[in-house]
Amino acid sequence: MDDADLAQERQEAHLSASLSARKPRLVSRDGNCIWCKEEPVVAETAFCSAECDEDYHKYKREMKQRAAGE
Known part of the structure; x- marks a missing residue:
């Protein structure tokens, strides 16, 4: 395996991890x-x-902040 193959495998692993997260x-x-x-x-x-x-995401952020503050 050469450097290009290793780089491609690393890139695919990174992409896979990002998508699953x-x-x-x-x-x-x-x-x-x-x-x-x-x-x-x-x-x-x-x-x-x-x-x-925007209203939905603002509400969710506020609820998350309140829960973290308790």
């Missing part, structure tokens, strides 16, 4: 926004708008 993508189970629950989602997302996406 990703958080699962949010998905709407019923096709409606997971935050407001009223509007249909935009394709390939779990939210009806950028505002709902």
Whole structure:
């Protein structure tokens, strides 16, 4: 095995580890926004708008901070 083969194996291992460490993508189970629950989602997302996406993630961050502070 030469240096190029070793580098390719290392790169593939790094990519595999990175992909497995990703958080699962949010998905709407019923096709409606997971935050407001009223509007249909935009394709390939779990939210009806950028505002709902931002509000959801802001809420999750705040809950995480509160739990860490207890």
